[in-house]
Amino acid sequence: MAGKPLKIGVLISGRGSNLQAIIDGITRGEVAAEITVVISNEPGAYGLKRAETNGIPAVVVNHRQYPTRQEFETKLIEILKEKDVAFVVLAGFMRVLTSHFLKAFPQRVVNIHPALLPSFPGVGVQEKAVEYGVRFSGCTVHFVNEGVDAGPIIAQAVVPVFPTDTGEILADRILAMEHQIFPRVINWIAEGRVRVEGRRVIVEGAETDENRAWIEPAI
Numbered sequence: 001m002a003g004k005p006l007k008i009g010v011l012i013s014g015r016g017s018n019l020q021a022i023i024d025g026i027t028r029g030e031v032a033a034e035i036t037v038v039i040s041n042e043p044g045a046y047g048l049k050r051a052e053t054n055g056i057p058a059v060v061v062n063h064r065q066y067p068t069r070q071e072f073e074t075k076l077i078e079i080l081k082e083k084d085v086a087f088v089v090l091a092g093f094m095r096v097l098t099s100h101f102l103k104a105f106p107q108r109v110v111n112i113h114p115a116l117l118p119s120f121p122g123v124g125v126q127e128k129a130v131e132y133g134v135r136f137s138g139c140t141v142h143f144v145n146e147g148v149d150a151g152p153i154i155a156q157a158v159v160p161v162f163p164t165d166t167g168e169i170l171a172d173r174i175l176a177m178e179h180q181i182f183p184r185v186i187n188w189i190a191e192g193r194v195r196v197e198g199r200r201v202i203v204e205g206a207e208t209d210e211n212r213a214w215i216e217p218a219i
């Protein structure tokens with residue numbers, strides 16, 4: 001791994017399994033990043049324990065204690081800057097960030113979303129995908145802009161949706177893919193291979209295979 005690791009701050013709200021996947025990727029030497037801080041807006045988030053177990057500074061910034069979004073975000077920015085964070089990773093962070101925050105980290109915030117955007121933005125989307133009857137869903141890693149789940153897409157992974165699925169079953173299938181693609185994308189960013197051209201994101205040296213296609217139900 002050449003050069004200095006990219007200093008990232010990871011924002012969470014809960015379980016933190018994506019955080020764990022990133023930590024594991026770093027530990028295995030597959031992700032050229034260093035997590036200098038984990039921040040949760042939820043005091044009881046299990047991800048805070050994961051951070052502590054791995055010797056990563058973990059901080060709670062409870063949004064309920066701030067009268068406005070801007071004040072909440074100002075506190076986040078203050079901590080991230082103090083920890084020398086160059087890139088912000090939203091890993092199950094369930095608060096919408098405004099331009100106030102994004103201006104502090106321009107083109108330097110990524111999020112993972114458990115659906116194939118632009119389908120199913122928002123929350124509860126695995127269940128919505130099952131109810132809608134789509135044959136495929138998946139996850140999306142994207143840059144964060146001022147819209148909700150609307151920024152330029154870096155990578156997506158696709159999974160099938162079966163008639164017998166519940167939202168929970170599908171969520172687990174998608175989560176397994178989240179754990180695969182999120183650390184990889186962060187490594188691409190750390191290696192300086194990702195650039196944005198308008199809405200499109202170019203990943204330098206990414207492998208492609210034009211023969212890949214899926215049909216569901218299978219034929």
Ligand code: GAR
Nearest residue numbers: 014015016017018091092112113114
């Ligand atoms: C993940 O499925 C992530 O995609 C989703 O929350 C879950 C967090 O799990 N994020 C969103 O819905 C963002 N709007 P984790 O805490 O175990 O990583």
